[in-house]
Amino acid sequence: MFNLNKGRAALPLVGLVNSILLLAEQQKWKVEAQHIPGVMNKEPDSLSRLDRSGDYAINKDILHTALMKLKVEITMDAFATRINRQHRKFCSVTKDIWAMARDGLSISWENQTPLLHPPIPLLLRTIRKVKEDQVRTAVIIAPKWPGQYWYTELLEITVQMIRLGQSEQVLIPGERLFRFLLEDYGLKQAVVQRIVEAWHGQWRRHVSALTILAKYLEQNNQQWKELRALEQPSAFMANFLSYQMEQGASDNSLKSCRGALAVLLSFIGYKEEEVHSKLVAQLMKPVLMRTRHRDREIEQWDLNILLEQIVKEEVELLRSNLSIEETMTVSLTLCMIFTVARLAELFRATLINETEKEITLETVILKKPPRIIELKLKKALDQRVCPVRWWKAWYNNRDKDLNPTTGYLWNTSKLNRTNSPDSLSKRIRSLMQKAGIARGFTVTSVRSATITKLINMGANATAVDRFTHHSDVASTVRQYYDKN
DSSP states (O other): OOOOTTSTTHHHHHHHHHHHHHHHHHTTOOOOOOOOOGGGOHHHHHHHTTTOSSOOEEOHHHHHHHHHHHTOOOOEEEEEOTTTOSSSSEEESSOOTTSSBSOGGGSOOTTOOEEEOOOGGGHHHHHHHHHHTTOSOOEEOOOOOTTSTTHHHHHHHOSOOOOOOOHHHHEEOTTHHHHHHHHHHTOOHHHHHHHHHTTGGGHHHHHHHHHHHHHHHHHTTOOGGGGGGOSOHHHHHHHHHHHHHHTTOOHHHHHHHHHHHHHHHHHTTOOHHHHSOHHHHHHHHHHHHHTOOOOOOOOOOOHHHHHHHHHHHHHHHHTTOSOHHHHHHHHHHHHHHHHOOOHHHHHTOEEEEEOSSEEEEEEEEOSSSOEEEEEEEEOOSSGGGOHHHHHHHHHTTSOTTSOOSTTTTTOOOTTSOOOOHHHHHHHHHHHHHHTTOOTTOOTHHHHHHHHHHHHHTTOOHHHHHHHTTOOSSSOHHHHHTOOO
């Protein structure tokens, strides 16, 4: 049953609902709603999505400002997904191993300060659960709709109220545009969800560009569905990018917008030549020229500097002064050194085998030619920098129910925020700076320093090419890494 309040169905349903509630009260029944899968309940399910077609999220900056004014620190997000959550502890609307629960209403909120931003149909249940669980402090995000049946009960428990502003100003569409077009294209929601999750840390940047696109469509009075039937997709893309240039968008923003729109159009059926046209390439040429990589000779730092810092960290490890996250960071750094793998490749890795003397990981190289490779870590003579020893120091202490699979391998606890390539990169850079390596060097320079050391120790460039999984044809090592 779905009550469209203020609609034609409202009055006829009132009597029916009252009769049901009266009967339940007389018989002392406990009425509880149960979810019926959409495939078995198509019509009501489609109606229930009218207010939440896509994932909305409150703007983080606006929420942070509001919480500061309220002087409240939330301890969990009760209605969220991994992508739009506002706290590391969250309850997901879909199955997620990182979530505290799949249904935020199914767990107790006692002794919590929850952030409650439920779908509108769940607002009444949310308000009543706050009362039932005797929650001392909660932050509820709800529209100001005085005519709604839940609004009176909301006011009864409200101690302080802050008006955030108009919904279009405080709510960001998130992946709403992306999801809408892919589902309209014919993909099931579960498929779209898997595509979104495959982006990992890059998804937020992708969504930011799509949000710019959504605003552009709104300003031009264009419906999202019109993107499915563009006669000249290259012309649309050129007009969109040209408008952003006129608005003073940065070069990096323009590149992000072009990439996000190109991916979106290719996903919904447009041909490669339509998405990556010469017209758009010519328009973006000045942008690419301004942001092109400057190939200059850079003196590489000595790998021994980082290894010496790891030796110092080993002393702290013996004293039990290192956290599991810090130990994991050292282990990941040693993995980069001993396998000469890229951070992204290690992030995608899966644990295949673990013995006393050897750790075997499997990962995918996406650079052409794409292939699956095995990375083996073996015991080193110097135990202070032994990758197997450091691996066991953190891995044996992580949560046992965490799957060592792609995207989840380099995490220590379900309660902590999911590590992304960006967060892992920050951790490694912090270790590098602790060793005295200049801030200007990126995590990729660990790989560069390792390759340079191999060359200095007498390894020929062809052998290093093969060891580092570079192309045998291209003299990549000689061009980029033989710097000292």
